[in-house]
Amino acid sequence: MTFAFDQLVFAPADVDLTRSPLAGQLGVETYVLGAFNPGMTRLANGNLLLMVRIAEALRHPVKDQQIHAIRWTADGYVMDGWPLEMVDTRDPRKFLIPGGGWKVMALTSLSWLLPVELSADGTELVEVHYERAIAPRADYQCYGVEDARISKVGDRYLMTTCSVSPERHCTTLYSSDDALDWTLEGIVLDHQNKDMLIFEGKVGGKFFAQTRPLGDLYFAYPPGSEWRSGPSINLSASPDALHWKPYDRPGIRPHAATVATARMGGGSPPVMTEDGWLTLWHGVEPSGVVGIYRTYWSILDRDDPSVVVRTCHDAVLEPAPTLTEPIKELMYLDNVVFTTGIADAGDHWVVASGEADLACRITHIDKQVFAQREGTVPG
Numbered sequence: 001m002t003f004a005f006d007q008l009v010f011a012p013a014d015v016d017l018t019r020s021p022l023a024g025q026l027g028v029e030t031y032v033l034g035a036f037n038p039g040m041t042r043l044a045n046g047n048l049l050l051m052v053r054i055a056e057a058l059r060h061p062v063k064d065q066q067i068h069a070i071r072w073t074a075d076g077y078v079m080d081g082w083p084l085e086m087v088d089t090r091d092p093r094k095f096l097i098p099g100g101g102w103k104v105m106a107l108t109s110l111s112w113l114l115p116v117e118l119s120a121d122g123t124e125l126v127e128v129h130y131e132r133a134i135a136p137r138a139d140y141q142c143y144g145v146e147d148a149r150i151s152k153v154g155d156r157y158l159m160t161t162c163s164v165s166p167e168r169h170c171t172t173l174y175s176s177d178d179a180l181d182w183t184l185e186g187i188v189l190d191h192q193n194k195d196m197l198i199f200e201g202k203v204g205g206k207f208f209a210q211t212r213p214l215g216d217l218y219f220a221y222p223p224g225s226e227w228r229s230g231p232s233i234n235l236s237a238s239p240d241a242l243h244w245k246p247y248d249r250p251g252i253r254p255h256a257a258t259v260a261t262a263r264m265g266g267g268s269p270p271v272m273t274e275d276g277w278l279t280l281w282h283g284v285e286p287s288g289v290v291g292i293y294r295t296y297w298s299i300l301d302r303d304d305p306s307v308v309v310r311t312c313h314d315a316v317l318e319p320a321p322t323l324t325e326p327i328k329e330l331m332y333l334d335n336v337v338f339t340t341g342i343a344d345a346g347d348h349w350v351v352a353s354g355e356a357d358l359a360c361r362i363t364h365i366d367k368q369v370f371a372q373r374e375g376t377v378p379g
Contacts, residue, residue: 001316001369003363003364003365003366004348004364004366005121005122005123005362005363005364006320006323006361006362006363006364007123007323007361007362008323008324008327008355008359008360008361009050009118009122009123009124009125009360009361009362010035010038010050010052010116010125010359010360011035011327011330011358011359011360012031012032012033012034012035012327012330012358012359013032013327014035014125014128015032015035015054015114016128016130017030017031017032017056019130019133020054020056020112020133021112021133021135022056022070022077022110022112022135025076025077026058026070026077026078026079028058028059028060028079029058029059029060030056030057030058030059030070031056031057031059032054032055032056032057033055033056033057033093033108033109033332034053034054034055034109034354034357034358034359035052035053035054035055035114035358035359035360036052036053036055036338036354036355036356036357036358036359036360037052037053037146037147037148037338037340037353037354037357038050038051038052038053038116038148038340038341038352038354038360039051039147039148039149039150039159039340039341039352040150040268040340040341040342040343040350040352041150041151041152041157041179041341041343042120042152042343042344043117043178043179043180044178046120047117047118047119047120047126048117048118048119048120048121048122048343048350048352049115049116049117049118049150049179049180050115050116050117050118050341050352050360051113051114051115051116051134051148051150051159052113052114052115052116052360053111053112053113053146053147053148053354054111054112054113054114055093055109055110055111055144055357056070056109056110056111056112057070057108057109057110058070058079058108058109061108062084063081064081065083065084065085066081066082066083066084067081067082067084067087067089067095067108068080068081068082069082069095069106069107069108069110069143070107070109070110070143071110071142071143072110072135072136072137072141072142072143072144073142077110080106082095082097082106086098087106090289091289092108092332092333093107093108093109093332093333093357094106094107094108095108106143107143107144107164109144110136110143110144111144111145111146111164112133112134112135112136112144112145113133113134113135113145113148113161114128114129114130114133115128115129115132115133115134115180116128116129116360117129118362120345121345121350121364122343122350122352122362122364123362129180132180132181132182134148134161134174134182136163137184138163138184139165139167140163140165140167140168140170140172140187141163141164141165141172142164142165142166143164143165143166144163144164145161145162145163145164145172146161146162146163146164147161147162147194147195147340148160148161148340149161149195149196149197149198149266149268149269149340149341150179150269150341151197151198151199151200151269152179152200153198153199153200153201153202153207153241155177156175156176156177157175157176157177157178157179158173158174158175158198158241159173159174159175159176159182160172160173160174160188160196160197160198160209161173161174162194163187168187168190168191169191169192169194170187170189170190170191170193171187171188171189171190171193171194171196171211172184172185172186172187172188173185173186173187173188173241173242175241185242186242188241188242188243188244189211189236189244192213192214192215193211193212193213193214194212194214194265195210195211195212195233195265195266195267196209196210196211196212196266197209197210197266197267197268197269197270197279198241198269199269199270199277199305200269200270200271200272201271201272203237203302203303203304203305204237204303206237206238206239207237207238207239207240207241208235208236208237208238208247208270208305209235209236209237209238209244210233210234210235210251210252210266210270210279210281211233211234211235211236211244211246211266212231212232212233212234212264212265212266213231213234214231218230218231221256225256226255226256226257227253227254227255227256228253228254228255228256228261228262229254230254230262230263230264231254231263231264231265232250232251232252232253232254232264233251233252233253233264233265233266233281234246234247234250234251235247235249235250235251235305235306247305247306249304249306250306251305251306252264252279252281252298252308252311254283255313257313258283258313259285259286260283260284260285260292260294260296260313260315261283261284261285261296262283262284262285262286262291263283263284263286263291264281264282264283264284265281265282266279266281266282267279267280267281267282267295267338267339267340268280268339268340268341268342268351268352269341269342270300270305271342271344272302273299273367273370275299275309275310275370275372276299276300276301276302276309277299277300277301277302277305278297278298278299278300278342278349278370279297279298279299279300280295280296280297280316280339280342280351281295281296281297281298281339282294282295282296282337282338282339283296283315287335288335290333290335290336291335292319292335292336293319293335293336293337293338294315294317294318294319294337295315295316295317295318295337295338295339295351295353296311296312296313296314296315296316297311297312297316297369297370298310298311299311299370310372310376311376312376316365316369317337317339317351317353317363317365318337319334319335319336319337319355319356320337320355320361321334323355323359323361324355324356324358324359327358327359330358331356331358332357332358333356333357333358334356335356336354336355336356336357337353337354337355337356337361338353338354338355338357339351339352339353340352340353340354341353345364347366347367348364348365348366348367349364349365349367350362350363350364351363351364351365
């Protein structure tokens with residue numbers, strides 16, 4: 001599929017680490033492992049705002065036969081070290097600490113969020129708002145704040161993030177009147193319920209959200225079912241965006257007709273169209289260490305988002321190696337496009353994604369792509 005615009009708009013070289021929240025605190029060199037997975041919304045001035053995840057990593061994490069990780073504390077940032085013989089370092093993004101009967105890991109980077117203002121069409125960089133960066137400020141965020149998703153409901157902006165710590169791997173909520181100055185509202189979903197996307201509008205007078213709880217056990221569908229067991233995109237409702245009740249009916253489930261969605265999760269916050277709620281989501285085909293991430297779409301019923309009006313088994317966005325070719329020396333991962341934001345631009349959508357866990361990608365997708373046509377299927 002060809003697009004009128006499909007480019008990287010923000011990459012590690014665009015980040016000034018002298019203005020990082022970590023600057024001057026560790027006494028060692030850090031670098032930007034990735035500037036990616038941007039939440040996106042439209043500001044009052046018409047420009048687009050990306051809330052970019054900056055994964056800031058130690059340039060030399062191994063010292064004196066120990067590998068180190070960065071951790072926030074109320075007194076500042078510190079480094080913790082583990083003996084190399086205790087850990088598995090095959091994945092550059094993390095290291096595993098065996099033992100205990102379950103998976104325990106630490107990250108090779110700490111993530112914070114950087115507001116980046118783009119032109120109204122998303123094609124040009126306008127301003128980087130370092131003074132409004134969002135960094136860890138609570139114990140439950142001590143290993144970082146990740147993967148923002150921004151929704152505007154009425155006159156209020158709501159931003160969900162993943163907060164990472166030994167205490168829990170939870171979803172936290174921020175709110176704002178202008179999408180620049182944010183208030184931390186606290187934890188809204190507990191352990192490993194990732195990819196929480198608040199609908200850009202209410203359903204039946206309630207806030208609605210897509211969620212994606214993770215576990216290590218899933219019960220089997222009966223033989224011949226059209227569905228495959230595994231992580232799925234669930235739904236929750238709330239009277240106030242703080243207290244969420246899981247919806248009794250399932251949301252978007254992995255389909256047995258394709259292995260490309262063997263694992264799945266939410267992408268961009270659902271937006272209302274003439275046909276219902278448009279939602280972009282990611283499916284992961286098993287391959288290599290992390291799999292192949294692609295972006296898919298579905299239209300959900302406007303009054304009951306558990307009903308899929310139509311969808312398509314073909315990806316709308318694929319990983320694009322040609323985009324990362326100019327920065328290939330920074331690559332540590334491939335085969336990943338991770339969509340995280342959408343904005344209306346008249347006859348097309350502006351779609352924001354993370355490319356290769358490295359940079360921010362903006363794509364203009366014609367609205368006709370999501371119309372009833374050959375290749376689309378009922379939910």
